[in-house]
Amino acid sequence: MTARRRILSRLLPQRVRGSAGPQRAMLLTGAVLTALLLLTALLAPWLAPWGHAQLQDGGALFGAQRPPGDGHPLGTTAGGYDVLARTLWGSRTAVAVIGLALLLSVLPGTLLGLVSGYLGGWTDRLLVGVADALYSFPSLLLAILMSVVISGGRSSLGGGLTAAACSVALVFVPQYFRAVRAEVLRVKGEPFVEAARVIGTGHLRIMFRHVLRNSVRSLPLLLTLNAAESVLTLAGLGFLGFGIEPNSAAEWGYDLNRSVSDVTSGIWWTALAPGVATVLAVLGITLLGESLNDLSDPRLRRRRAPAPVTPLPAAKERARA
Amino acid sequence: MTLAPPLGGRRDGRTDGPRRGPGSGARAVLRSPLVRYLAVRLLLVLPTVLLLLTAVFFLMRATGDPVTTAFADRLTPAQLQQKLHAAGYDRPLFTQYLDYLRQVATGDFGRTATDNRAVTEVLRTYGAATLELACWALLVAVAVGVPLGALAARYRDRAPDAVLRLAAVLGYATPVFFVGLLLKLVFAVGLGWLPVAGRASIGTELRLQDLSDPTGLYLLDALRSGDGAAVADVLRHSVLPALALGLLLAGVLLRLVRTHLIATLDAEYVEAARSRGVGGLRLLSRHAARPALVPVVTVLGLQVAGLLGGAVLTETTFEWKGLGYQLAHYLTARDFAAVQGIVALFAVVVAVVNFLVDALAALIDPRVRY
Numbered sequence: 001m002t003a004r005r006r007i008l009s010r011l012l013p014q015r016v017r018g019s020a021g022p023q024r025a026m027l028l029t030g031a032v033l034t035a036l037l038l039l040t041a042l043l044a045p046w047l048a049p050w051g052h053a054q055l056q057d058g059g060a061l062f063g064a065q066r067p068p069g070d071g072h073p074l075g076t077t078a079g080g081y082d083v084l085a086r087t088l089w090g091s092r093t094a095v096a097v098i099g100l101a102l103l104l105s106v107l108p109g110t111l112l113g114l115v116s117g118y119l120g121g122w123t124d125r126l127l128v129g130v131a132d133a134l135y136s137f138p139s140l141l142l143a144i145l146m147s148v149v150i151s152g153g154r155s156s157l158g159g160g161l162t163a164a165a166c167s168v169a170l171v172f173v174p175q176y177f178r179a180v181r182a183e184v185l186r187v188k189g190e191p192f193v194e195a196a197r198v199i200g201t202g203h204l205r206i207m208f209r210h211v212l213r214n215s216v217r218s219l220p221l222l223l224t225l226n227a228a229e230s231v232l233t234l235a236g237l238g239f240l241g242f243g244i245e246p247n248s249a250a251e252w253g254y255d256l257n258r259s260v261s262d263v264t265s266g267i268w269w270t271a272l273a274p275g276v277a278t279v280l281a282v283l284g285i286t287l288l289g290e291s292l293n294d295l296s297d298p299r300l301r302r303r304r305a306p307a308p309v310t311p312l313p314a315a316k317e318r319a320r321a
Numbered sequence: 322m323t324l325a326p327p328l329g330g331r332r333d334g335r336t337d338g339p340r341r342g343p344g345s346g347a348r349a350v351l352r353s354p355l356v357r358y359l360a361v362r363l364l365l366v367l368p369t370v371l372l373l374l375t376a377v378f379f380l381m382r383a384t385g386d387p388v389t390t391a392f393a394d395r396l397t398p399a400q401l402q403q404k405l406h407a408a409g410y411d412r413p414l415f416t417q418y419l420d421y422l423r424q425v426a427t428g429d430f431g432r433t434a435t436d437n438r439a440v441t442e443v444l445r446t447y448g449a450a451t452l453e454l455a456c457w458a459l460l461v462a463v464a465v466g467v468p469l470g471a472l473a474a475r476y477r478d479r480a481p482d483a484v485l486r487l488a489a490v491l492g493y494a495t496p497v498f499f500v501g502l503l504l505k506l507v508f509a510v511g512l513g514w515l516p517v518a519g520r521a522s523i524g525t526e527l528r529l530q531d532l533s534d535p536t537g538l539y540l541l542d543a544l545r546s547g548d549g550a551a552v553a554d555v556l557r558h559s560v561l562p563a564l565a566l567g568l569l570l571a572g573v574l575l576r577l578v579r580t581h582l583i584a585t586l587d588a589e590y591v592e593a594a595r596s597r598g599v600g601g602l603r604l605l606s607r608h609a610a611r612p613a614l615v616p617v618v619t620v621l622g623l624q625v626a627g628l629l630g631g632a633v634l635t636e637t638t639f640e641w642k643g644l645g646y647q648l649a650h651y652l653t654a655r656d657f658a659a660v661q662g663i664v665a666l667f668a669v670v671v672a673v674v675n676f677l678v679d680a681l682a683a684l685i686d687p688r689v690r691y
């Protein structure tokens with residue numbers, strides 16, 4: 001117990017150490033589930049009993065839709081793959097797409113938000129318009145359109161990963177753009193920016209050194225939320241048949257798509273494992289992000305709520321007491 | 322189609338966060354700020370839709386065309402070229418684009434390349450199915466989300482709140498199609514209570530199509546036909562899809578209601594009411610819930626995009642022949658006209674709902690306008 005606590009306190013920022021009760025439970029559950037996802041992804045080759053696209057063992061076919069049992073703890077799919085192996089390998093795809101998607105969305109989104117907010121004027125108005133249009137459109141449809149554009153809808157090998165990641169990233173760019181831009185607008189008016197301008201600092205230096213560094217504090221929360229969402233988007237793409245081909249990588253959404261007809265005939269094992277895996281992955285990341293957000297500055301939380309009739313009632317009560 | 326003129330410095334409050342100054346001198350120009358606000362918001366719908374339409378137009382053409390997709394392996398290059406020419410796909414891209422815009426401006430979305438139907442008719446037929454599903458889902462979401470959200474706010478930070486909060490997160494984390502599959506497994510296959518898929522059984526569907534001037538909303542049509550069995554059949558088919566999509570939204574609604582109710586429960590006027598002896602349900606519904614309604618409705622309006630995305634997945638899970646179900650099909654066939662039509666409709670729906678929600682908020686709460 002104490003050892004765990006010491007590790008915890010060393011790993012996490014100070015605020016987290018002050019957590020208690022249900023919040024701590026949420027945080028720990030989230031952390032454990034997320035760690036499990038990462039570990040499974042890392043160790044998939046050793047954990048999984050078979051390869052993700054393996055159909056036979058030493059010449060003998062696995063057979064399709066075999067119920068859980070000998071050699072196949074979770075049965076086999078309609079396509080003759082091992083369900084457990086597909087599910088474990090699927091974590092790899094999920095993690096890869098999360099990483100790639102975040103990389104592809106955070107950088108452009110942040111840069112565009114910075115430039116747009118800092119420059120203002122027509123550039124800003126145009127970019128905001130585009131971001132709003134993208135943001136208000138159903139994100140899954142956007143991702144589908146992107147995946148059709150990038151990979152022609154059906155992906156082979158690593159190209160599938162990239163296509164999925166790009167589709168997911170496109171959905172997130174407007175979110176980072178909006179978050180960073182809003183912060184930049186606030187920071188831009190601060191005295192220290194004005195001071196920098198007065199002493200003749202160049203625009204680039206002001207943008208990156210003075211403004212950017214003070215505008216990214218809302219990003220970590222957005223990052224976890226988007227990581228969770230990218231798992232869902234990837235699964236949605238796969239489920240609709242616009243994801244990754246089964247022999248290039250294991251993907252939960254695709255497996256769930258294949259299991260729709262199984263379910264109708266009462267075969268439950270092909271749907272359950274990939275579905276539960278998706279839920280656990282998203283749940284873990286979401287809980288982690290949410291509890292970290294809860295534990296951060298409570299004033300930040302207040303500010304996110306739409307203007308209450310009496311601002312900061314808690315503060316008022318304190319003042320009255 | 323006219324483009325919206327460049328707008329003054331102000332945009333809808335939702336995009337810019339709280340720290341935007343009031344529009345300079347805008348109020349002086351028009352007598353009624355409400356009218357001006359609504360007019361500007363309405364004009365913003367057009368460029369949004371146009372932008373998406375343009376993007377989809379060029380993106381789709383970057384991925385191939387319906388003729389090549391359908392015939393590439395069956396025709397010689399020369400024959401293919403001839404077919405492309407006949408369909409007009411070999412013209413300069415920009416000419417095609419202008420033609421398309423001209424067409425759309427007159428309300429004509431062209432014909433689908435795969436099954437040669439008017440796109441507007443496709444939109445009407447399948448749009449009705451999607452609309453019906455969305456209405457059911459909203460009903461479920463409100464029926465589940467609002468009372469539970471109020472419960473969570475009432476027992477804030479105690480056991481019911483914690484349980485409900487976890488349930489809401491779980492609801493978010495579960496893909497809508499997995500919920501659908503689980504519901505199917507339990508209620509359709511396991512217990513055999515409800516049908517597995519579809520909007521109605523074949524007999525009912527044929528019967529409804531015989532109606533003169535069907536609306537496409539099966540429940541309405543079934544009611545009009547006056548056939549009790551048809552109504553029951555349609556209802557039975559709607560339960561599982563409505564639950565799958567509705568529960569997704571219910572989680573969002575639960576959290577929204579909880580957050581905003583807590584904010585108003587802390588307000589001084591609620592405390593005042595409490596000190597006057599108002600309590601229980603009356604305090605919650607009359608004093609706390611009303612002011613919380615505006616933000617809840619506003620944010621719920623933003624969920625319409627999510628609802629449509631969820632509808633696509635739900636429709637595929639339950640073979641509910643709506644826009645989403647068809648969209649996947651048309652996309653695979655590279656059927657430009659159909660995809661563009663569906664996307665445009667989605668964009669218009671999202672934009673209009675957002676406008677209505679903003680308008681509603683502005684009407685109810687004067688603070689929304691500057």
